Amino acid sequence: MTLAPARTATTDPWPGLHDVPVGPRAAVAARIARRLFSAAVNRLDVTVHLGSGVDAQQLGRGGPVAVVHRPDEFFARLGRDQLIGFGEAYLTGAWDAEDLGGFLTVLAAEITDLVPKRLQKLRSFIVARPPRKELSSKQNSQRNIAHHYDLSNDLFEQFLDPTLSYSSALFEGDPATAVRADLETAQGRKIERLLDLAHVGEGTRVLEIGSGWGELAIRAARRGARVRTITLSVEQQTLARERIATAGFTDLVDVDLCDYREVTGQYDAVLSIEMIEAVGWQFWQTYFETIDAVLAPGGRAGIQAITMPHDRMLATRNTWTWINKYIFPGGFLPSVHVIDQVTRKHTSLRLEQQLSMGQHYAATLRMWDETFLAGSQDVLDLGFDPMFLRMWHFYLEYSRAGFASGYIDVNQIVLTKAAS
Incomplete structure (x- = not known):
């Protein structure tokens, strides 16, 4: 489904959507x-x-x-x-x-x-089962990622804060009382906390799985770390490189278009913010085995993951959802329990600590949606159509509802690897 172009007389970017069931x-x-x-x-x-x-x-x-x-x-x-x-x-x-x-x-x-x-x-x-073409295999993953992240860098810049962090912020105090002016600082706090937990400092060899638009890599380089950050989004790679160059860290950061399954080398810290949701439950073992393989003895992995209760995860893992169809093909949320289970069974990684941040995500999404709606005309000017506005508003509020109700959560998780 092509979402970006505006509707024309000859092109329907929403095929099948207007077919109401009959009979x-x-x-x-x-x-x-x-x-x-x-x-x-x-x-x-x-x-x-x-x-x-x-x-x-x-x-x-x-x-x-x-x-x-x-x-x-x-x-x-x-x-x-x-x-x-x-x-x-x-x-x-x-x-x-x-x-x-x-x-x-x-x-x-x-x-x-x-x-x-x-x-x-x-x-x-x-319920409908996920289409096989959306399975997050090596063959499909880049297409799945492009469906969302390659829509338009300008679109994401329209509603994100200046750090371009597309993940939960960590506010100081009660997130329900936070305002938009707090968002940039709260996003920085989230990243710095994860860097601290992973012991990132001068000379640390860092692998980031899922580049975003480069903010974590910039902050790690500012500490003196040597960073390799990987993404499957061409749009993200382009803008991340630009932002890293502007910050003056091109010599410390490489931004590679690379599937996590193809990573080699050895790193003191592996960091990944809200990328595991795109891995798919069929590949969680591979994802954590990869981290285990490239993490040096004594190393630490910092993962920020959107999670759901374990029983609901088991009940819904073969369900194709509205979010899958329109927003994140191939995506699925793990539980904290299954992360602990998979890493204990298949790797030398051990879950050391976690921080639940669900209400902080509800506040983050509220701010994103308010900004998105206020800039609706700017989105239309980018070439998106009114149906896209309704879709994106529904997506942001649907997600916010999940966190506000406690049905889903987001956790910063630290995994450690014993020194040899």
Whole structure:
């Protein structure tokens, strides 16, 4: 799916999205979806208006409000494609919510109970499985990464802070009270903490898996470290090199277009901020074995990872989600437990400590979305279309809801390797 170009008379960048399910099977599925949705919402502290005018129906017990403008389309999509259909119905405007994040947060907090337990046993027969072409293999990974990170550097610069950190910040004090002016400092605090935990200093040999736009590499080089940072994004590589050169550290930092599976050499510290989410559960063992192989005895690995509860990870690892389809193909979140499990079983790495930062990510995403919405016209001027604006807003608020509700978390994790 090509997302960047604006819609034209001859090109539809959203193929299939406007096809509403029809036919007898779709009608039955829609009726079931309506019954399940109504029962779930009526137990929650939200308000949902189905339709408008004298025929409108109100569901819920009060709280953040959503309006389903086109109930027939909404339930047809929900019936056929479950949560993917729920997100797609938002993209097409079949439903809306003024406080989208607040509404989604209530749903996310109850996600495990929205569908009756007896029906959850049918999950594997109903939900879509990830397409094989999105498996995060060597053959597919660069395409998966390009789908998101090669959209446009200008797009990311529009809503990120000056450090161009596309990961959770670490605020001082209560993140719920943090404001946009705090974000740049909080992003620096996050990176410096990880560098400290990995003992990065003068002469340290550092490998970074997942370059971003170069901020961690710049800060490590500023400490006197020698850095190799790798990415699969051509756009990120270009801008990271520019930023590193501007900072005066070209002699200390190499930015390579390289799959993590192809890394060789030996390093005193391996750092990776929110890259493991793109690895795919099928390759977690390979990912940690690679880190183990290149980490010198006595070395330390600092990983910032978005995580989910272990039981939900096991239940959903073969599910194709809205986030996979539209934002991160091939992505999947680990649990802290599985990171500990895989490293203990297959490597010499040992989990030494972790810091949970979920509410800090909720605040980070709130700030990103506020800035993104305020700059909507700038995004349109880059060549993106109005549907993209709705998709990106939904993505940021959908993610924020996960962290705000506690359904997902983000952790800074330190792994150590014993000295020989």
